[in-house]
Amino acid sequence: MKKLGPIYLIRHGETVWNRAARLQGHKDTPLTLKGIKQARSLGFALRKVLKNKTPSFFYSSPIGRAKQTATIISDIIDFDVEKMEYKSSLKEITFGDWDGLNMQEILAQYKTSWEKRKSDRWNTSPPNGESFQEAKQRITPILNEIAIQQDVVIVAHGSLNKIIRGCWCSLSDSETLALDEPQDGFYCLVNGNREYFVSA
């Protein structure tokens, strides 16, 4: 994959279910007040990194919490929200039957499938959900397109952003799984298979 960058890769702010430690996947809850403030801080940090320049492209996952975050950021960096592109391939990994559940509920109802997935998180999907491997496959075509664009903003999700960073930095599956999912800063993906963290 040819990679130019920079890509500013941002996760949505804290949601009601993030706070309650529930998996969201393709389900959705709105940002909390903290999440709104994080989105604003992310916007201001991005504006600083962009040095008031407008990005060439702004992509967002079409899921509510990502759109909400992307809208706040676009207002702060003066990017016309009408030009934002919502890509369904940027949706979070779906955890299928686990979407919306917390750990206690998953262990109570899906102990066997949880244990099974734990032994190989990369290749095993939750019941009716997606594996990391499957998500990587769906994200690869769009990532190939985006990788040769410059000054791109992406607002997406915790697990999905890890996969994007893993692809960009050519990490192994286990290294990708071990990446963090911050909401108080974003990653800047740059030429040479590198990334750096920008704190918000």
Next chain:
Amino acid sequence: MKNNIYLIRHGQTTWNRAGRLQGQADSPLTLLGTQQVEAIGKKLKEIIGTKKYSVWSSPLGRTKQTTSIICDETNFNYENVVFDKRLVEITLGDRDGYKSWKALFKDFPKDMARREKDPWNFSHPNGESSQMVWERVRPFIEKIVNLEGIHVVVTHGVVSKIIRGMYLNLSPEEIFSLDRPQNAFHKLQNGKVEKIEVELP
């Protein structure tokens, strides 16, 4: 019995800003929209203090976003919000999401002429009339006004006007002329409606 309703419209959305018609379609709050809601939440907290209250909300995206901020500003647990479908905005049916009012007049002159004759009973194709909204909202309001205590209701422009109209026994013409601010909310108490303005940072 003491009853007291705080009626809140969602904050500014990207489509509000662009002049696009929403109806039951949806767009997210703008930066300004989040600031409006924060200010409303702070003011509400000031007024309610430590008293107990209930929160009722429309389940559309922009009202959920608004309700989440209001809950956090007033220390109300979002899990205890009651989402009630009767509070969703009037739908313009096939015209939900249409680019502007002006465009409606230009592109659908016959519909708009029909609206001119009887605005209260007019509906866009597959949409709702104000009368239909009145009828779906009425049982909700009748329930709420007969519940003791403080009730925070988060809803939409047209629905807010209809709720106030119902509360004050206004005519359709009077209801159409009501405002639907996003930098203020309304207090409904003892048969009166008071507008409470907020200051933005």
